Amino acid sequence: MSVEPKLTRFNQTVLSKYQIYNSIFMTLPFDAVTKTGVLLPLFHETCDKGFKNGDNPTEIVETFFTKYQARRNKQSQINLLFRFIQYIERQVVLFDAIEDAAFPIVNNMEGVGTLRNLKGSAVSEGNIEDLKAFLDEFKVRIVLTAHPTQFYPGSVLGIITSLTKAIKENDLSEINNLFGQLGKTPFFKHKKPTPYQEAKSLIWYLENVFYETFGEIYNYIQTNIYADDKKHNDIINIGFWPGGDRDGNPFVKPETTLKVAKKLKKSILKRYYLDLKDLRKKLTFRGVEERIIRLETIMYDYSINLKTKKAISAKELRKELLSIRDLIIEQHQSLYVNEINNLINRVHLFDYRFASLDIRQDSRIHHNVFTTVIDKLISTGTSSFPKNYHDLSEAEQIKILSKATDNIGDLDDFEDEMVRNTLKTIAIIKDIQKSNGERGANRYIISNNQTALNVMQLFAMLKMVAFKDKLTVDVAPLFETIPDLENAPGVMEQLYQNPEYIAHLRSRGNKQHIMLGFSDGTKDGGYLMANWGIYKAKEKLTEMSRKYDITAIFFDGRGGPPARGGGKTHNFYSSLGPTIEDKEVQITIQGQTVSSNFGTSDSAQYNLEQLISSGIKNRIDGEKNRLADDDREVMTTLAETSYETYKDFKNHPMFIPYLERMSTLKYYAKTNIGSRPSKRGTSDKLVFSDLRAIPFVGSWSQLKQNVPGFYGVGTALKMYEDRDEWSKVEQLYKNSKFFKTLLENSMMSLTKSFFDLTKYMSNDEEFGDFWKIIFKEYETTKRLLLKLTGYQELMENEPSGKASIEVRESIVLPLLTIQQYALKKIQELEKAGVDKEDPEKLIFEKIVTRSLFGNINASRNSA
Secondary structure, eight states: OOOOOOHHHIIIIHHHHHHHHHHHHHOOSSSSSSHHHHHHHHHHHHHHHHHHTTTOOOHHHHHHHHHTTTTHHHHHHHHHHHHHHHHHHHHHHHHHHHHHHHHHEEEESSSSSSSSHHHHHHHHHHHHHHHHHHHHEEEEEEEEEEOSOOOOHHHHHHHHHHHHHHTTTTOOHHHHHHHHHHHSSSSSSSSSSOOHHHEEEEEEEEIIIIIIHHHHHHIIIIIIISSSOOOOOOOOOEOTTTTTTTOOTTTTTTHHHHHHHHHHHHHHHHHHHHHHHHHHHHOOOOTTTTHHHHHHHHHHEEETTTTTOOOOOHHHHHHHHHHHHHHHHHHSSTOOOOHHHHHHHHHHHHHHSSSEEEEEEOOOHHHHHHHHHHHHHHHHTSSOOOOTGGOOOOOHHHHTTOOOOOOOOOOGOOOEEEEEEEHHHHHHHHHHHHHGGGGOOEEEEEEESHHHHHHHHHHHHHHHHHOOOOOOOOOEEEEHHHHHHHHHHHHHHHHHHHHHHHHHHTTTTSSSEEEEEEHHHHHHHHHHHHHHHHHHHHHHHHHHHTTTTTTEEEEEEESSSGGTSSSHHHHHTTOOOOOOOOSSSEEEETTHHHHHHSSSHHHHHHHHHHHHHHHHHHHTTTGOOOOHHHHHHHHHHHHHHHHHHHHHHHHHHTTHHHHHHSSSSHHHHHHHSSSSSSSSSSOSSSOGGGBBBHHHHHHHHTTTTOGTTTTTTTHHHHHHHHOOHHHHHHHHHHHHHHHHHHHHHHHHHTTTOOOOGGGGGGGOOTTHHHHHHHHHHHHHHHHHHHHOOOOOSSTTTTTHHHHHHHHHHHHHHHHHHHHHHHHHHHHHHHHHHTTTTTTHHHHHHHHHHHHHHHHHHSSSOOO
């Protein structure tokens, strides 16, 4: 049977359906929505024509009202703009649901990069034993984080799920009902969620997507690749940050961490109970039924009350299930043996933890806490720390820290809340390990890690507070800025040379977890340098770790957009080559990326299998992916040139004022989408180092300029063009899959840019020249990427992806126009000297804030 091209499948199953269902949606008789549905296409057409004619957003909005709604007064005009915003938000939801429903048709679920394709290739090439050997040591861990880029409240996510199902089944009656529900359901949260509420929102994905998907993938591997009953490497597992990430969210308290851990355990017990309940209906055999009923009862009681006396351990649960399976095979002709195997596999994957809860805190907080602790211990006269400890060299301090086992005493004796909370969080890790198993919480990440002393301070605190006998926690330094990435190998060697620390690593399977952050790396060094800096750091850290017989486990802090390490991430992992440790792929999945890449069983399965296959592809292509010296030199020059270009741009006197006054940066804090502050620090003045990566990248995305995803790339490429050395860049592009993936992701950032939207800024007395600098770099980058790739247009190699972006950008064009119109009005009012609480200004600020939602959701990976 022939398969239509991917773009044709997209047009048939996504675009055509959207046009049909949107026409139905436009006729629904809600509060003024019927009229909105009639007027919005007219407004869209006005926007489209207006930008092509060089009009600015203010002129476009005023033209629309003059031409089609001349009788409306000012208040009525504002009301209509708000209705447009609400309507477009729901159009985005409709498109999301249609695209999700069509996912397994548009994407070949048995094509390249899937497990079925891998197995087929291995069998045909006689490499099935090699595939088994690889799967025995390879792991993929996706780590869910609570970064606030998911603008849909839980109720809307539920509608999307139901709508996706109804569209798959072509259930017009249910679709109509869901449209009605969608029209009546608010998208805006009036209160910020608590950290625990954020955790619960993400646990929904664990219960409704990952439990099924992980089980299906592992069942396939066990049944079709290993084809035996032995217990194998778990291959895929989940990490979890909400409730444990103190650096990302200062409102997370020790009690939150414990509460989230309990919720995770209850959630997995509930899933086991539901599976046992289903099995009970099937396993009605003598000698089996009563045992299944017993387990079902235990899991039900345990999921409600974690302190029940009926509780059994995960090991006991698995042992009993294995015994029941053996009985079914021996006495009942293996009836329903696959179903019970599925549950056994899930218990093996998830244990009683469901997900591994990571703890994260900033090294500067640790330093302050540790200093307070040491000062107290020294003052009591019972400490092994010398009185002159603070005056000692770093090497001398590390020597003392590596052997520290002092008893800190009652944690409540410390007056400082941060000190108490930090120490109590450490104590809670041990409690979670007792309840959820060691892997329930066994990794502590140190953000802003700059020295070996940062690691050893935490190492000592962990032992002094809770782990005196045996430290069952992996200490993971996080390196992000360009200087920190360069210093990372030296920091790790200092640690590997410490006898106590290396002994700890030996007890942890000779593995060292190292986290590398793309988000702040890009914010600090620009797109090319951040990615190349991390690549080189991984090479050096791999070499350094192997020298001491340690396996480096790299954990990448990736966001959704290319600017934050997102885009086609599996292509990066398949291009690493033999100089970078590749035993595990670990990445953060956050905000929109959770719902867009892992929001349904189909998309989650497809993307997880792509990550698994990327590791295998890299192993197969190892030497092919090794960078030649000439190519490495070109890559380094490109990165350094890009870095200098980006640094000059970042240091431009208009950089911060432009973001502060011309973008939506300050409005992120007003959206109530996340529980954490939108910036670090408490200063009213905007300081670059305080900017969080999400609002930073997101604000450029709202401007449709996407600076962090391309700035400096064009200038770096142009240098080779000007030198008549373009062939060197062509050679690098031809030879390096890593470089090719970098540029293809940058193309996505360019594709999602639309400078006509803000062209009016080029005439601004204060910011005109700065806008022109950005636009020039955009044009240079676009021209040279097309020249290098040989494409006629951006993303030519991904026609269905490009088509999806075009539809989404078209849907939100009126929304972007309204947002810029409101921003311009605010600027005019501020120049006129109106008060902060001026009613008209507040209305326009509300329009800007409300318009953030649809824009972010439509982009799917913009922050």
